[in-house]
Amino acid sequence: MKHVITFYLLFVCLITGLSAQNARDSAPFSQAKFVPDISLILDMSFLYRDMTNPRYQKYSIPAFTEFTPDQPIEDESPSHSIESSPRGFNLNYCEMSLYSVVDPYFDLFAVFHLSEHGIDLEEGYLTTRNFPHGLQAKAGKFLSHFGRINEQHEHYWDFSDIPLVYGSFFGGNLNEKGMRLSWVAPADFYFMLGGEILKGEDGSSFGSSGFGDAGGSVVVPEKDFPGISVSYVKSSFDVGDLTLLASLSGAFGTFRLHSGLDRSDDDGFAVDADAHVLGGALTLKYMMDSNRDITLQTEALYRTVDGTHYQTHAAAVSRNALTKRQSGLYCQLVHKGSRRWRMGIRLDYLDRNHFDLGGETAPLPRGLSRYSGMIECNPTEFSRIRVQANLDRSRFIKSEGLFRNKSVFEAMLQINLAIGAHGAHAF
Amino acid sequence: MRKALILILMIIGATTGVSAYRLKVVASYPYIASIVENIGKDRIQVSALARGDYDPHVIIPKPSYIGKVRKADLLIINGAQLEIGWLPPILNQAANPDILPGSRGFLDLSKYVSLIDVPESISRAQGDIHPEGNPHYYLDPYNIPPLSKAIAAKLNELDPGNESFYNGNLEAFLGLFNQKLEHWNDQMIPLKGAEVIEYHKNNDYFIRRFEMNLVGTVEPLPGIPPTSRHIESLEKIIQTKNIRFIFHDVYHPIEASRHLSIKFGLKLILIPHDVGAVKETDTIYSLYDTIIRRMVQ
Incomplete structure (x- = not known):
């Protein structure tokens, strides 16, 4: 009975509310016009790989996907390797973004990654609107402007996966909490200088958490500020129908890794080191007309890690000097042949792979490659169907103390759809 | 050190002081730049971003546009969402508060003509439609006089004290253009x-x-x-x-x-x-x- 009365009252309120609205047609406090720009991007794929999922997980890129070539890292450690989709159907991501002007001083952007398992705040940041002299600040969590591909969202990539070198150095994109200040030159060409101070939780090349051993002989405090500082210079100019964009970037920070050092068994270890990543990027785009162009994009990255490696031995901790020198590049050529069709090829190459612990150099494979090709059809600017194939020769498995290589073939069909206020893409 | 300082001062002097300041106008499309040239003549510097032989909907936002917009005193656009696919990221990166929509150095020409084909309902199932109406209004030559008046008014606002110059140029432009209109009409x-x-x-x-x-x-x-x-x-x-x-x-x-x-x-x-x-x-x-x-x- 009580429910019936409640329901009845609710119904009456609703009806009177609606009729009142109709009668006067007034909404003095409506804020509907202030709704931010909302967009939703859905990305799904079907992946074929000539290797079962459990078997594929045993393969790695030695000293790239894991920090040390020998020691497996426990789950709770901050390191994370390249995320490879499993075989079969994948719902890669559903990305929702909100954007609006806040007031005369700030713009606000937020990007959420919605998955079947939850919501991640991919980005959430402000940018300033009215700094003078070409200065602009950004603060919050955002994709670092390091290099070229790092600041691009996944749906803007020309291939469905991140280049190997980015995957192994940054675990995908360098996406961190922090601040950025940039300056654009007033010129007929593009010249930009920028710097960022970031927290440094990335885990692949950087880290900030502290650690200690059980006995208290090792105490490395947490480094809370700054974890990483990034700086870059980018410039672009046009020569007729050719546009050239080049940049140099550097990310300088600390690397921390700990896996069971606080226990007194024999397999605990930790690393405290200085880590630097340097990058050079070059993009050349030649435009034949409105609908046809050809783009060459290449980036080379170099990583150095110098520090101390801690290892537990029967309740004691040994220290060893650690040095790591690694480099890699990717180079891709994409041809847009008409308004709808694009095709491209990409080479990934991990060149240097030097790991030195306590004066001993680990025998690691180097010169690792992956070859990719793709064809895509864009029915409109809001939908894309892409077929991509990879021949990945960078994967190794360790057996009887030796690294054994296995070529992995992957083919995928990817569909990407965007609805809502889909913003225009930058160059 | 002193030589370097003198050199820097010389460069600054060369770029700012020597010649009289000319208002820097950036137009999204070449037809706008052509009208602006007729009214601003040598008191302004005008450049167009997009190329006239490219599809106006899908201009590639070259980074060099960022530098040009960064140093502009006035940005003039066609509006009615014709630039929506390429200009917003340029404005975001140019860090020039003077030319952002709503500021004095921004002019949206679509506000000075009446648009046709304004859709009553919006769905992308209808293709690439423009919610504010058909944006290709400038292909009606009779729309050019109101645009040129809006441009002259904006130049007068940003470069005060030169009313006789800009208004004189506007009169001359309108005189010739109206003659042309009669001819085209015939x-x-x-x-x-x-x-x-x-x-x-x-x-x-x-x-x-x-x-x-x-x-x-x-x-x-x-x-x-x-x-x-x-x-x-x-x-x-x-x-x-x-x-x-x-x-x-x-x-x-x-x-x-x-x-x-x-x-x-x-x-x-x-x-x-x-x-x-x-x-x-x-x-x-x-x-x-x-x-x-x-x-x-």
Whole structure:
């Protein structure tokens, strides 16, 4: 009975509310016009790989996907390797973004990654609107402007996966909490200088958490500020129908890794080191007309890690000097042949792979490659169907103390759809 | 150290002090730059971002545009969402508060004309539609005088004290342009009532002004390439009507329009959609001269 009365009252309120609205047609406090720009991007794929999922997980890129070539890292450690989709159907991501002007001083952007398992705040940041002299600040969590591909969202990539070198150095994109200040030159060409101070939780090349051993002989405090500082210079100019964009970037920070050092068994270890990543990027785009162009994009990255490696031995901790020198590049050529069709090829190459612990150099494979090709059809600017194939020769498995290589073939069909206020893409 | 300082001061002096300051105007499209040149003459520096022979909807936002917008005192756009696919990221990165929408150094020309084809409902199932209405309003030459007045008013606002200069240039421009309008009007009188087909809906303002009849478009929907089914239905329409022209632009693939032109013996006209679209359209005057000459020849 009580429910019936409640329901009845609710119904009456609703009806009177609606009729009142109709009668006067007034909404003095409506804020509907202030709704931010909302967009939703859905990305799904079907992946074929000539290797079962459990078997594929045993393969790695030695000293790239894991920090040390020998020691497996426990789950709770901050390191994370390249995320490879499993075989079969994948719902890669559903990305929702909100954007609006806040007031005369700030713009606000937020990007959420919605998955079947939850919501991640991919980005959430402000940018300033009215700094003078070409200065602009950004603060919050955002994709670092390091290099070229790092600041691009996944749906803007020309291939469905991140280049190997980015995957192994940054675990995908360098996406961190922090601040950025940039300056654009007033010129007929593009010249930009920028710097960022970031927290440094990335885990692949950087880290900030502290650690200690059980006995208290090792105490490395947490480094809370700054974890990483990034700086870059980018410039672009046009020569007729050719546009050239080049940049140099550097990310300088600390690397921390700990896996069971606080226990007194024999397999605990930790690393405290200085880590630097340097990058050079070059993009050349030649435009034949409105609908046809050809783009060459290449980036080379170099990583150095110098520090101390801690290892537990029967309740004691040994220290060893650690040095790591690694480099890699990717180079891709994409041809847009008409308004709808694009095709491209990409080479990934991990060149240097030097790991030195306590004066001993680990025998690691180097010169690792992956070859990719793709064809895509864009029915409109809001939908894309892409077929991509990879021949990945960078994967190794360790057996009887030796690294054994296995070529992995992957083919995928990817569909990407965007609805809502889909913003225009930058160059 | 002192030499370096003197050098820096010299460079600053050379870039700012020596010549009288000229207002820097950046226009999204070349036709705007051409009007601005006529009114601002040598008191301003004007440059256009997009190329006139490219599709105005899908301009590639080159990074060099960021530098140009960064140093602009005035940004003039076509508006009605024609630039939505390429200009916003340029404005975001240029870090120039003086030319952001809503500030003094920003002028949206679409606010000075009345737009046609404003859709009552919006869905992308209808193709690439423009919610504010058809943005290709500048192909009606009668829309140019109000645009030029808006531009002159804005130049007067940003560069005060030169009213006689800008207003004099405006008078001269309007005098010549109005003469041209009469001439174009006379030329177009015989084409009144002519039935036409166009590829994309970018000539609608022109068609309306000179009282021609638009019978169909080669695109099934804005931004969607023609399908064989749509061409078949268009062929049926052509058979029942007395079509005079097929209008095509310089940036869409021409095959479908050419097929219809050959099959039914229709005159296919390449319409320059902007200053710089074809070689002989280098000013705002020659844009309409060329369009009309291609029709009446």
